[in-house]
Amino acid sequence: MTRRGRTSIGIVGARGYVGGELIRLAVGHPHLEIAFVSSRALEGEEVAGHVEGAPPGLRFTNFDEQGVAESGAEAIILALPNGKAHTFVAAIDAGDRPQRLIVDVSADHRFDDSWAYGLPERFRDRIRGARRIANPGCYATAAQLAIAPMLDVLGGVPAAFGVSGYSGAGTTPSDKNDPDLLHDNLLPYSLTGHLHEREVSRHVGRPVHFLPHVAPFFRGITVTVNLPLGRRITTEEMVRRYESAWGREPLIRLTGEKPPLVRDIAGRHHVSIGGWSAADDGSRAAVVATIDNLLKGAATQAVQNVNLACGYDELAGIDHE
Numbered sequence: 001m002t003r004r005g006r007t008s009i010g011i012v013g014a015r016g017y018v019g020g021e022l023i024r025l026a027v028g029h030p031h032l033e034i035a036f037v038s039s040r041a042l043e044g045e046e047v048a049g050h051v052e053g054a055p056p057g058l059r060f061t062n063f064d065e066q067g068v069a070e071s072g073a074e075a076i077i078l079a080l081p082n083g084k085a086h087t088f089v090a091a092i093d094a095g096d097r098p099q100r101l102i103v104d105v106s107a108d109h110r111f112d113d114s115w116a117y118g119l120p121e122r123f124r125d126r127i128r129g130a131r132r133i134a135n136p137g138c139y140a141t142a143a144q145l146a147i148a149p150m151l152d153v154l155g156g157v158p159a160a161f162g163v164s165g166y167s168g169a170g171t172t173p174s175d176k177n178d179p180d181l182l183h184d185n186l187l188p189y190s191l192t193g194h195l196h197e198r199e200v201s202r203h204v205g206r207p208v209h210f211l212p213h214v215a216p217f218f219r220g221i222t223v224t225v226n227l228p229l230g231r232r233i234t235t236e237e238m239v240r241r242y243e244s245a246w247g248r249e250p251l252i253r254l255t256g257e258k259p260p261l262v263r264d265i266a267g268r269h270h271v272s273i274g275g276w277s278a279a280d281d282g283s284r285a286a287v288v289a290t291i292d293n294l295l296k297g298a299a300t301q302a303v304q305n306v307n308l309a310c311g312y313d314e315l316a317g318i319d320h321e
């Protein structure tokens with residue numbers, strides 16, 4: 001039975017792209033109330049001036065680790081850059097309510113077995129009731145959902161060719177969100193050893209290669225995965241495999257043999273998977289997944305995880321139709 005009632009939530013890193021989406025989702029959520037939203041740069045400013053729909057009177061606070069640990073929030077979402085979550089978690093652990101729920105949207109706990117890995121479509125039972133949840137990466141979510149139904153027929157290392165909108169690089173200026181560099185352009189980066197390559201490999205239990213790129217559009221990711229096969233399968237068998245794995249998942253839509261398009265996923269809460277194609281010689285197959293990096297790739301998934309951890313309907317506050 002799903003729980004009723006309300007949970008107070010604090011968002012740290014609330015100025016960022018993911019933080020903004022988290023605020024929007026929390027504001028419309030039937031069971032969440034905002035205890036605080038924290039940003040150093042926006043301290044004291046009205047949230048409504050930055051995030052449409054935010055309640056009047058809600059202002060950004062600037063909580064350091066101690067401030068977060070001493071806050072009354074029952075659930076904390078950390079939307080900080082990679083490498084910055086540990087000190088906040090340590091302060092909460094050492095505070096007087098260490099049993100509070102923490103969802104870390106950064107990569108800092110995705111390799112830590114004492115944290116639940118928050119990909120509900122694969123690990124729902126482990127997330128239910130968890131107190132520490134590592135939210136998966138955006139590319140890593142799309143790539144895993146594209147590869148998982150084929151794991152037992154792989155005959156080699158799958159390779160995921162990914163293209164992301166530049167919001168994937170966050171708000172801190174870099175080549176990966178530089179409008180001049182990206183204009184009419186496609187930027188390859190970290191073509192071996194990307195963090196999400198390690199993350200996907202770890203959570204599917206076998207090596208996966210990943211080749212990321214940034215494109216000039218703002219949001220959305222498309223991942224095309226090449227799947228070397230250990231035995232011949234047909235496109236029809238691929239279709240059956242994805243339908244059996246994901247057909248009942250409300251946040252996964254299957255597009256058939258037509259590949260999903262990145263422009264159709266912007267602003268949507270689900271992942272789209274399709275474009276299945278098995279080579280005639282039986283050597284390999286291909287599949288395409290698209291995801292909004294800021295939603296199912298980050299904020300929507302964090303809310304799914306909060307819902308599961310707190311016992312609410314998994315899709316509460318997620319308007320996915």
Ligand SMILES: NC(=O)c1ccc[n+]([C@@H]2O[C@H](COP(=O)([O-])OP(=O)(O)OC[C@H]3O[C@@H](n4cnc5c(N)ncnc54)[C@H](OP(=O)(O)O)[C@@H]3O)[C@@H](O)[C@H]2O)c1
Nearest residue numbers: 013015016017018039040041080082106168170171293298
């Ligand atoms: N963007 C995506 O598509 C995406 C997808 C999945 C996961 N993620 C992960 O989600 C996290 C946030 O990403 P984002 O794109 O929203 O980043 P972002 O736009 O760069 O925002 C980062 C936030 O962290 C705050 N911050 C930065 N350094 C801080 C520090 N030392 N102490 C406290 N606060 C600090 C910033 O606000 P102030 O400077 O005002 O404090 C800002 O609110 C990252 O770990 C990222 O890897 C991002």
